[in-house]
Amino acid sequence: MAHKELARTIIGVIGNVISFGMFVSPTPTFVNIWKAKSVQHFKPDPYLATILNCAMWVFYGLPIVKKDSILVSTINGVGLVIEAIFVTLFIIHSNWQKRRKIFIFLAGEAAILAIVIVVALTALHGSKRSLFVGVLCTILNIGMYLSPLTVMSRVIKTKSVKYMPFWLSLANFVNGAVWFSYAFLRFDPWLVIPNGLGTVGGLIQLILYATYYGSTNWDEDGDENGKAKEVQLSSEA
DSSP states (O other): OOOOOHHHHHHHHHHHHHHHHHTTHHHHHHHHHHHHOOEEESSSHHHHHHHHHHHHOOOOOSSSSSHHHHHHHHHHHHHHHHHHHHHHHHHTSSSSSHHHHHHHHHHHHHHHHHHHHHHHHHHOTTTHHHHHHHHHHHHHHHHHHHHHHHHHHHHHHTOTTTOOOHHHHHHHHHHHHHHHHHHHTTTOOHHHHHHHHHHHHHHHHHHHHHHHHHHHOTOOOOOTTTTTTOOOOOOOO
C-alpha cells in the first residue's frame, strides 16, 4: 500500500509538470496575436471553457471537498492563472462585439462557480460533497476535451492542420494518460473518466496531424471576419 501511494504521488507530481506544459503550449499562438495586435482567426472559446474547468478542479482538490488530492488543486490553480492571461489578451485585441461575448461568458462562469461553492459547502457534507463537485467537474472536463471536435472536423474537411497546434495535441494526449494513471492507482472515477476520454481524444488529434500534415498549406491565410479557419484547439487537465 505504501508503495502504491508513493507511486501515486510521483505520478501526480509528473502530472503537474506535464499539465503545466499543456497549459503554456498555446503560448506561440498568443505571441503571434500580441505581435499582430489582432486575434486573427482564433477563438477564445476553448480558453474560456478551461477557466471554469480549472476553477472547479481547484475547488474539488481542496481538503474540504476531497482529501489527499491537493495536487489536483495546485496545477489547476496554475492553469487558471495562465488561461486568464490568454483570455485577457483576447479581450485586448478583439473588437467590442467579441469582447462583449467574452464578458458575458465570464460572468456566467463566475455565477456557476459561486452557486456550486455555496451549495457544496452549505447543503452537502462528506462523500456527498465530493460526489456533487466531482460529477460537475467530470462533465466540464468532458466538455473541454470534446471542444476540439469542431476543429478536427475542419481539419478533415480542409485537409489542413494549420490551426491545430501539434504541441497542444501532444500535451493533451500525454496529460490525459498521466492523470488517468494517477486516478487509477486510488480509483477516482471523476478523474478516470474525463482523462481517459482526453487520452483518446489527444491520440485522435495526433493521428489527424500525421495524416494531414503533408497536405497543409502553411502560407494560406484568410480575412479577420472569421470564415472557414476561425478555429483553435483547447488545453487541458
